[in-house]
Amino acid sequence: MEAYRRDRANDPNAGMPLAVVRARSTEDVQVVVRIAASRGVPIVPRGAGSGLSGGSSAVDGAIIVSLDRMRSIDIDPSTRVATVQPGAFNAEVKAAAATHGLWYPPDPSSFEFCSIGGNVATNAGGLCCVKYGVTTDYVLGLTVVLADGRAVRLGGPRLKDVAGLSLTKLFVGSEGTLGIITEVILRLIPAQLPPTTLVAFFPTLGGATAAVLAISSRMRPSMLEFMDRTSINAVEDETRMGLDRDAAAVLIVQTDEPGAHAAEQIAKVEEICNQNGASECYSTDDPEEGEAFIHARRVAIPSVEKKGSLLLEDVGVPLPRLGDLVMGIERISQARQVPIAVIAHAGDGNTHPLLVFDPRDEEQKARAEIAYGEVMNLATSLGGTITGEHGVGRLKRPWLPGYLGEDVLELNMRIKAALDPQNILNPGAVLAEQPAVVREVDLATACH
Ligand SMILES: Cc1cc2nc3c(=O)[nH]c(=O)nc-3n(C[C@H](O)[C@H](O)[C@H](O)COP(=O)(O)OP(=O)(O)OC[C@H]3O[C@@H](n4cnc5c(N)ncnc54)[C@H](O)[C@@H]3O)c2cc1C
Incomplete structure (x- = not known):
């Protein structure tokens, strides 16, 4: 059962399940749920366990219902x-x-x-x-x-x-x-048309985020990704593909427009990047070469994972506030002395700050935990969200009440109670029975 206790967030508080059921059909799942409901036993549904917010962390005495055998x-x-x-x-x-x-x-x-x-x-x-x-x-x-x-x-x-x-x-x-x-x-x-890819390096974070806003307001690329210096260096350590280690940030932009429109769009993207101070732009219409850059972005989380233990965020803001968010995170990193690598689905305003700490250093771990809350509070103060795509799971639950507000939180609770009155389905994920106490954080450090 050990293998089914945690997702990729490695929640240290994961419990020990009573059993793991690997269902083969809807009927199998129904049987398990009926047994669990009749005895008030909690159930944690589980897919592939790649989640980053502790959503499928085991609960003590629960049945893990794994769907990994239902694959047609x-x-x-x-x-x-x-x-x-x-x-x-x-x-x-x-x-x-x-x-x-x-x-x-x-x-x-x-x-x-x-x-x-x-x-x-x-x-x-x-x-x-x-x-x-x-x-x-x-x-x-x-x-x-x-x-x-x-x-x-x-x-x-x-x-x-x-x-x-x-x-x-x-x-x-x-x-x-x-x-x-x-x-x-x-x-x-x-099927998507073969994409054309542009990679642009920037000497400043502000230049890169200003370019994201300018690109998004003028066209619809099929990809607009961001990595900061810490992420670039972590990826370069793993891949040795020749990324510019001194750049403050890199943007990876793709277009899948047909024919000559692709070249036109990429030329416009390059012009915008140069207007915002890019130090180097490189474009290719060879899908395989483009894929190498996308690969660099995809391996960013595993590459940063090699540097220490991670607290992984998923905060998102309206695009005009992306620069404030990314630069605010840099200030939090400096103030708390915790390295934070930032990667982002930049065109969506959705960032993944990865806080890196040495698990043996209790003092740094405590500072990382404070910074984790400060990043979420910063995003919320900029009109953003505490999670854009990974979910609240168990790790972001303390910040949900503050983000939703009393009335919307109560509406969430009522829907949960109506559909799961015994609270047997993934208890402790997303919603707490009692709103958790929000940790005190230093907003002043985060915002200035
Ligand atoms: C390197 C890396 C990169 C990632 N990049 C992205 C990214 O770009 N975008 C993104 O959105 N996410 C990303 N993730 C996070 C993760 O892969 C996603 O959240 C994914 O959707 C989780 O799927 P899973 O099958 O692994 O679900 P799990 O981790 O097993 O579960 C996730 C949640 O879904 C619930 N659940 C799972 N299956 C069911 C079901 N059948 N019925 C009801 N509830 C269910 C679980 O209880 C849990 O709450 C990344 C993760 C890693 C490790």
Whole structure:
């Protein structure tokens, strides 16, 4: 059971489950839920365990319901719909769609090792979401096992359906707290055209974030990613691909416009980057060469993970505040003496500050924990969110009440109580029975 206790957030408070059930069908899941409901035993639904917020951390005495054996994928090219069991990996759905000339766009960096069920339960984002939207934009229908063991079908293979309340959307992003997803009906689109890629290095953070805003206000690239100096160096340590270690930041921009439009768009992006002080721009229409840069971005989290223990954030702000966020994080890093690597789905205003600390250094660990809260408070003060795509899970739960406010928190609690009155589904994730005490943080340090 040890292997099923934690996700990639490595929650030190993960409990010890009573049992792990590897379901093979909706009926299997129903049987487990009925047994658990009759005895008030908690259940933690689990996909591939790649989550970064402790959403599938085990609870003492719980049954882990793992969906990793439910992996069938059925593509209907005539309606461009995929019917997928939750344990199938995102990459497997993409590959199955591609055999019919179709594409499932949402592409978390973890796409090769995360499940569709986990993607739906967290409403996962990714790199191409800046143009193509996030998971919920592709979910047409769900089969969900409710807390009393009934299985319901929501939505279906229809592009339009407004009958009843929008319950399909309610379950997307519910992080295993409202029901267990056992089948997903996904919308597919025609395959993406080969992309053209531009990489631009900047001597200042402000130049890079100003370029992001200028690009986003003038065009719709299919990718607009950011890495700061600490991330660039961590990736360069691992890949030795020749990234500029002295740059304050790098932007990786892609366009998938057809024919000459791609070259036109990339030329405009280059012009904007140069106007904002880029020290070097490089572009390529060779998809493989472009993929090497995307690979650099995808391996950023594992590369920074090699530097120490991580506290991983997912804060997002409205695009005009991106510069304030990134520079505020740099100030927090300096004030707390904790290295913070920042990578971002910059076009979405969604950043992943990675706080690095030595787990043997209790004093630095304590400072990292304070900085973790300061980053979330900074984002909130800039009109942003505490999580853009990873979910609240268990690690960000103390900050949820402050972010939502009393009335919206109570609405969340009422919905949870209506669907799971015994609180057996993923208890302790997202919502606390009693709002947790928000740690005191020094906002003045964060904002100045
Ligand atoms: C290197 C790296 C890069 C990443 N990049 C991204 C990124 O770009 N974008 C992004 O959004 N995320 C990213 N992630 C985070 C993670 O991969 C996503 O959150 C993913 O959606 C989790 O899927 P999973 O199958 O691993 O779910 P798990 O981690 O197993 O579970 C996640 C949550 O979903 C619930 N859950 C899982 N399956 C079900 C189900 N069938 N029914 C009900 N609830 C369920 C769990 O209880 C838990 O709350 C990254 C992670 C890593 C390690």
